[in-house]
Amino acid sequence: MTNKFYASAVMLAAAASFSTAAQSESRFVTGTASPLTASANLDFTVTIPKFVYVRIGTGTNAANNTNVDNVVFTVPAANVGDGTAVAGTGGDLTGGQVTARVTGNNGTIAFSSTTLGPLNNGAGDTISWGQMAVAVTANTTATALAHPTLLDGATTSINLTPTSGTKVTNLDARWTYSYRNQNIVPAGTYGGVNTQNGRVTYAVSMP
Amino acid sequence: MRAWAVSTIRGFSALCALALLAETAQAGSRFETSASSGAKAAAHLDFTIVIPEVVYLGSARAADEKDIPAQLTMQANDRAKPDGPYRVLTNGGTLAFAQSRVAPMQPPEIGSTSGMSEILPIRAYVVAMP
Numbered sequence: 001m002t003n004k005f006y007a008s009a010v011m012l013a014a015a016a017s018f019s020t021a022a023q024s025e026s027r028f029v030t031g032t033a034s035p036l037t038a039s040a041n042l043d044f045t046v047t048i049p050k051f052v053y054v055r056i057g058t059g060t061n062a063a064n065n066t067n068v069d070n071v072v073f074t075v076p077a078a079n080v081g082d083g084t085a086v087a088g089t090g091g092d093l094t095g096g097q098v099t100a101r102v103t104g105n106n107g108t109i110a111f112s113s114t115t116l117g118p119l120n121n122g123a124g125d126t127i128s129w130g131q132m133a134v135a136v137t138a139n140t141t142a143t144a145l146a147h148p149t150l151l152d153g154a155t156t157s158i159n160l161t162p163t164s165g166t167k168v169t170n171l172d173a174r175w176t177y178s179y180r181n182q183n184i185v186p187a188g189t190y191g192g193v194n195t196q197n198g199r200v201t202y203a204v205s206m207p
Numbered sequence: 208m209r210a211w212a213v214s215t216i217r218g219f220s221a222l223c224a225l226a227l228l229a230e231t232a233q234a235g236s237r238f239e240t241s242a243s244s245g246a247k248a249a250a251h252l253d254f255t256i257v258i259p260e261v262v263y264l265g266s267a268r269a270a271d272e273k274d275i276p277a278q279l280t281m282q283a284n285d286r287a288k289p290d291g292p293y294r295v296l297t298n299g300g301t302l303a304f305a306q307s308r309v310a311p312m313q314p315p316e317i318g319s320t321s322g323m324s325e326i327l328p329i330r331a332y333v334v335a336m337p
Contacts, residue, residue, distance in 0.1 A: 049240045050240060050246055051238065051239065051240045051246065052238075052239055052246040052247070052248050053236070053237070053238045053239070053248060054236065054237055054248050054249065054250045055235065055236035055237075055250055056235060056236070056250040056251070056252050057235045057250070057252055058235045058236075059234075059235045059236025059250065060236055061236075062238050063236070063238050064234055064236060064237055064238055065234055065235045065236040066233070066234045066235070067234075067235045068233060068234065068235050068251045068252065068253055069235060069252055069253065070253040070254070070255055071252065071253070071254050071255070072254075072255040072256075072257070073254075073255070073256045073257065074257040075256070075257065075258050075259065076259075077259045077260075077261045080258060080259065080261050080298060081298075092235075098252065101236075104246070106246065119254065119256060121258075127256055132254065177254070179256055184296070184298055185258055185298065186258065186298050186299070186300075187258050187259055187260035187261070187298050187299050188258055189255060189256070189257050189258075190255070190256040190257075190258065191253070191254045191255045191256055192253065192255050193253050193255075194233070194251075194253060198253050198254045198255055199233075199251055199252070199253050199254075200251065200252050200253075200254065201233075201249050201250075201251050202249065202250050202251070202252065203247065203248070203249040203250075204247065204248050204249070205245065205246075205247045206245070206246045206247070207245060
């Protein structure tokens with residue numbers, strides 16, 4: 001009984017001494033050595049989440065924004081189908097111009113545009129997306145974000161190479177849309193707010 | 208009691224499902240984070256093109272097309288080719304094209320320099336569009 005008690009006490013004492021031998025945030029050293037030194041340690045951890053961001057038109061940096069811009073082209077009657085390009089209205093930069101931005105931090109980003117089909121007026125008449133011209137100009141980044149070609153009822157994709165190191169991509173641009181107006185087409189309103197194939201989806205995908 | 212609890216849970220689950228559905232709404236900008244492999248996001252842009260209704264009737268040699276109402280009356284007064292050629296252009300559907308009237312021969316006005324050889328018939332053409 002006494003031997004078991006002493007054995008337990010020894011084990012407890014050993015456990016207590018073991019804990020006092022671990023690394024500490026303070027160290028007290030005495031002695032005759034010169035110089036006399038002591039050190040303490042501090043650990044740091046920085047967690048960076050993987051993210052990808054796309055903005056076309058009105059948007060909020062590094063956040064979701066549900067506003068979808070509508071770029072409108074009104075062709076003058078005297079110019080229907082004569083090849084005179086028609087400038088748009090709307091877009092966050094107005095005049096048919098939008099801010100386009102893609103950022104991500106995990107490698108090459110696949111950037112695509114998708115339409116459901118040619119724009120239509122609800123009466124069986126259509127205008128091909130080939131009649132929509134896009135002019136790309138630089139915004140804040142040295143390299144302007146390219147625009148994936150618009151096709152009728154299809155998706156086109158381009159790869160965005162990282163702009164810093166091997167994983168970080170930061171690209172933006174100003175995209176200006178215009179209607180080529182190269183064909184005499186039936187009267188009507190083609191496309192619209194998420195109707196009659198007027199909506200284009202720009203998507204990003206990152207590993 | 209149990210039935211009440213089950214109903215409450217079901218209702219709460221439905222609310223959660225609706226909240227998730229709202230998160231997938233279309234947007235102008237989208238920020239996505241992902242701890243697993245692959246991160247995706249999408250933004251949208253709408254387009255509208257307005258094409259007005261137009262109709263044109265004129266000489267085929269004319270270069271101008273004017274913004275004119277759906278019904279137009281034009282007189283043919285081309286001395287070289289009083290019968291045309293003419294051009295009709297429209298984008299509003301079936302066009303009714305008719306000769307409205309043929310005026311009787313008209314003598315030249317007193318004091319004009321026109322001679323009898325220059326008397327021209329007057330024809331009027333009408334186009335109408337729905």
